[in-house]
Amino acid sequence: MPKTGAARRRVGRPAAAVLDKAGITAAALRLIGKNGYDGLTMAALARSLQVAPSALYNHVESKRDVLLLVEDHLTALVDVTAFAAEPWESAVRKWAWSYRDVFAEHTPLIPVIAVLPVTDAPQTLAMYETVSAGFRAAGFPEERIVSAIVALESFIFGSAYDVTAPADIFDSGSMAESTPSFTGAVRSLAALGHEKPADVAFSLGLEALIAGFGALRE
Amino acid sequence: MPKTGAARRRVGRPAAAVLDKAGITAAALRLIGKNGYDGLTMAALARSLQVAPSALYNHVESKRDVLLLVEDHLTALVDVTAFAAEPWESAVRKWAWSYRDVFAEHTPLIPVIAVLPVTDAPQTLAMYETVSAGFRAAGFPEERIVSAIVALESFIFGSAYDVTAPADIFDSGSMAESTPSFTGAVRSLAALGHEKPADVAFSLGLEALIAGFGALRE
C-alpha cells in the first residue's frame, strides 16, 4: 500500500529537479542535529528528502562527498571578522575559539578536514585567505604564516575532541593509589571550581601559542 | 571439503583455549600493519586467528574493545624515559615527538582515545602518571598540571593528523588568483626547503607551548 499522505513519485526524470547540493547539505545538517552522525546514513538522508537512496548519487559521488559539503558549510560559520578590525592577538583569539566551538559539535568531520585538499572546499579556502592576510598584515614573516596557522589548527582540532570527552574521563578508579601524582593533579583541578576543564586547557594552550607566535612578528 | 592444510577445528570448546586478549591485540596490530585500518574487520581478525568471528566475542565486547586494546598497547610505546633523567623542557619535547610519531601511524584511534576514560586503559594511565610527576617535579603548580597536559595532548593529536595529509593539500588550484595572501604564503613555505611541512609546524607549535608553559613554573 502506498504511503498515507505521500503522493508517490513515479519512475523517471521528474519535471523539476528534486535534489541539489544545497538541499542535500541542509538535509544532512538537519539529520545530524537531530540524531547525530550515527543518524546520517545515505538511506536516512534519502528518506528525509523523499527520494530513493540511489538518487543521491546523481549529485554526490559518495558519502564522503556529503561530509565535505557539510564541512564547507560549517567553515563558513567560523568567525573571522576580527581580522579586519582588531589587533592580531585578539583576532586570533576570537577566530580560534569560534573555530573550536563550531567543530566541537562536529568532531566526526575532523578526520575528513584534516586531510582535505583545500581545492575541494571553497569556503575553507576563503577562511585561510582571511586568516593569512591577517597574519601578513600583523608583520609575520611570510614563510612562517602557513606553519603557524597549521599549528593553531592542529591545536584547535585536538581541543574540539576534548570538549566532547565525558566529565569523569580522568577518574582513575581503583588504580588511584598507584598513580598518586596524576590523581592529585586531577583532584586539585576539580577543586578549582566550575569553569569547564576543556575551556581551561584550551585557554592555557591558546594563550601560550599566541604569545609564542606573537614574538615572531617583525 | 576441508581446507587444504588446515585441520578444521570441530565444534565445541577446544581442549586448550585458542584466543586471549594478548593474541587478539597482536593479530590486530599485524593486520593494521599490513592492510591499514580498513583491513581491520572482525571477520579478517578472526580469519587471521583461524577462528570463527563469533569466537572473538567471548573475549571482547565489541570492535571498539579491540581498538582499545590496540590503543593501550601503543601508548606503552610512547617514550617517557626522559622525565626521569632530563630537564623538563627536553623531557616534554621528547615525549611529545614520540607521542605524535606513534599515533601519526594510527590516526583512526584518535577519536577513540580522545574520549576514553583512563580507567579502561592502564598503560595510558601509567603514561599520565609519569608525565604529571615530571611536571610536578619541575615546579608546576598542581592545579595547572592536568590542563597543561591536556593542551599538549590536543596539539599532539591534531598534529598527528597533519602528518598524514597529502603533500599538495594546500594547492589552491584554480582559485589561486582570488587568494593571493594564502597562495603566497604557501609558495614561500615550499621555497624554504625540504624539511617536512608537518614537522616544521609541529616544532613551531611545540616550542611555543613549552616556552609558554615553562613560565608557569615556580
Next chain:
DNA sequence: ACCACTAAATGAATGCCATTCATTTAGTGG
C-alpha cells in the same frame, strides 16, 4: 563418581550500510 555450571568454540542467521546497475522519463542542442 556424578552433576550443575561456566567457558570457549562453531555455524547460521540478522539487519544495516554504501554503492551499483538497469530502466524509465524529461528536457535540450543540432
Next chain:
DNA sequence: CCACTAAATGAATGGCATTCATTTAGTGGT
C-alpha cells in the same frame, strides 16, 4: 525530430558488526 544527457526509481550486491542456538571441555561441590 532525434540523439544525448540528466535525474529519478527499484532491485540487487557484497560487506559489515553483532547475536543466538548449539556443541564440547573443564571445574567445583556433594
